[in-house]
Amino acid sequence: MADPRGFITTPRQVAERRPVEERVNDWNEVYPGGPGRALLPIITEQAGRCMDCGIPFCHSGCPLGNLIPEWNDLVWREDWDEALDRLHATNNFPEFTGRLCPAPCETACVVGINRDAVTIKNVEVSIIDKAWDDRQVRPEPPEWLTGKTVAVVGSGPAGLAAAQQLTRAGHTVAVYERDDKPGGLLRYGIPEFKMEKIQVDRRIDQMQREGTVFRTGVQVGDTLTGHQLRDRYDAVVLAIGSTVRRDLPVPGRELGGIHQAMEFLPQANRVALGEEVQDQIVATDKDVIIIGGGDTGADCLGTSVRQGARSITQLEILPNPGTDRPDTQPWPTYPMIYRVSSAHEEAGDRVYSVSTKEFLGEDGQVSGLRLVEVELVDGKFQEVDGSERVVPAQLVLFAMGFTGPEKEGLVDQLGVELDERGNVKRDKKYMSSVDGVFVAGDAGRGQSLIVWAIAEGRSAAAGVDAFLTGSTNLPAPIPPNARPLTV
Numbered sequence: 001m002a003d004p005r006g007f008i009t010t011p012r013q014v015a016e017r018r019p020v021e022e023r024v025n026d027w028n029e030v031y032p033g034g035p036g037r038a039l040l041p042i043i044t045e046q047a048g049r050c051m052d053c054g055i056p057f058c059h060s061g062c063p064l065g066n067l068i069p070e071w072n073d074l075v076w077r078e079d080w081d082e083a084l085d086r087l088h089a090t091n092n093f094p095e096f097t098g099r100l101c102p103a104p105c106e107t108a109c110v111v112g113i114n115r116d117a118v119t120i121k122n123v124e125v126s127i128i129d130k131a132w133d134d135r136q137v138r139p140e141p142p143e144w145l146t147g148k149t150v151a152v153v154g155s156g157p158a159g160l161a162a163a164q165q166l167t168r169a170g171h172t173v174a175v176y177e178r179d180d181k182p183g184g185l186l187r188y189g190i191p192e193f194k195m196e197k198i199q200v201d202r203r204i205d206q207m208q209r210e211g212t213v214f215r216t217g218v219q220v221g222d223t224l225t226g227h228q229l230r231d232r233y234d235a236v237v238l239a240i241g242s243t244v245r246r247d248l249p250v251p252g253r254e255l256g257g258i259h260q261a262m263e264f265l266p267q268a269n270r271v272a273l274g275e276e277v278q279d280q281i282v283a284t285d286k287d288v289i290i291i292g293g294g295d296t297g298a299d300c301l302g303t304s305v306r307q308g309a310r311s312i313t314q315l316e317i318l319p320n321p322g323t324d325r326p327d328t329q330p331w332p333t334y335p336m337i338y339r340v341s342s343a344h345e346e347a348g349d350r351v352y353s354v355s356t357k358e359f360l361g362e363d364g365q366v367s368g369l370r371l372v373e374v375e376l377v378d379g380k381f382q383e384v385d386g387s388e389r390v391v392p393a394q395l396v397l398f399a400m401g402f403t404g405p406e407k408e409g410l411v412d413q414l415g416v417e418l419d420e421r422g423n424v425k426r427d428k429k430y431m432s433s434v435d436g437v438f439v440a441g442d443a444g445r446g447q448s449l450i451v452w453a454i455a456e457g458r459s460a461a462a463g464v465d466a467f468l469t470g471s472t473n474l475p476a477p478i479p480p481n482a483r484p485l486t487v
Ligand SMILES: Cc1cc2nc3c(=O)[nH]c(=O)nc-3n(C[C@H](O)[C@H](O)[C@H](O)COP(=O)(O)OP(=O)(O)OC[C@H]3O[C@@H](n4cnc5c(N)ncnc54)[C@H](O)[C@@H]3O)c2cc1C
Pocket: 100, 101, 102, 153, 154, 155, 156, 157, 158, 159, 176, 177, 178, 179, 183, 184, 185, 186, 189, 190, 218, 219, 220, 221, 239, 240, 241, 242, 261, 265, 295, 296, 299, 409, 410, 440, 441, 442, 443, 447, 448, 449, 450, 451, 453
């Protein structure tokens, strides 16, 4: 155990963000020098608040099963090398989760029953950021090759985790990605102010040095077909994400100025990194309405602030969940409560219990939305009489989620079975209905989180390794579709 009285004597502290008026003028991460450095001066005391409880519920809260009490104790003792080793034992990319995870471990922390939880996520990111600073993160190439080949399609967190595990196990792995650079949503969805792309670039570099090959700009299912891929490789991993976007087909949908978040954000990310984008969709001097209250909506908000929007409003059809845990979601579950992300601190209004009836326009461009208030009656939304109103908007962004992987092309060609939600069906070892074709991440689970994608990539790699060699020593943190304690 770290400090036996730490959780009594030391209050919880989290990394402080840069002042809003400073950070909205640039695209850099909102923490000074990154979140890992921001808390470094007091990280040992914060890690010392961990009680090393007999049953560490944080383990079950974390989809990766991160060994949280172990690395808290090691950080408290300032044994950073060993802490890094324990962290990497369960998580290939702690710099992604330490920045972007909603931290279901913290809502499951035992200290959190009647005090403030241990700041687990900040400790995680401090260990890995310090390790990168100290040049302790090195390539780990395999000692010998098995002679087996694997194609991973998709280079988001699921594809990267699967590829790294399989390469290190000695298989020859090629990652196919249709974008010009690898990273999936880590690169073109998530804005710089949440995670700078150097974090992705240096992991790709590490993976290349270990032997993973990246083939970017290849839409598998196009010139390279699913059948060709299956013929050329001993196994295939589909990590193609959940990319079919939910739409809002109400009157006026055809007007200009109405876009999907994933049209807006990738362009902004490219420009933030110095690229030129023709006819970029921008929020500058516009009244922006974001439809959808989740992470994607918050990313649109933070991006619109930095582009100089006149006003920003985020609409949510559900009621405001409030700040207290509902009785139906007790500790140690991850409760649906009102949360304030860094973008929400910066600007914008959040409006709950509203639905969009119509988009209004002038000269073919959107100029406003007709909204109506709604209430939940017996599980169904009902309009509130007399509550209609019009709000101005010259830019509308849809952040309403995704309905599953794209079927045309690769999925159809391979003929893999889908489940009732339209995701690729898999067995307990992450294999689809087609022999040798595996599935990991949002493509199988449905739209989810980075931490789940990494956990699935690791688990699918174990399935592939066993398929190719008859047995495996690779860890498999979770069975498919497990949802313990979490969102
Ligand atoms: C804007 C946004 C913000 C988010 N923020 C967070 C957050 O803060 N925290 C969090 O935990 N989660 C967040 N998420 C969710 C998280 O990003 C996803 O759950 C995660 O990236 C899923 O990983 P994946 O590897 O399964 O798929 P993806 O990251 O979607 O990667 C799939 C990759 O496959 C490629 N691909 C697809 N089809 C083909 C093909 N036929 N040929 C070649 N390549 C192909 C795609 O181009 C893509 O690069 C966010 C999602 C969005 C959209």
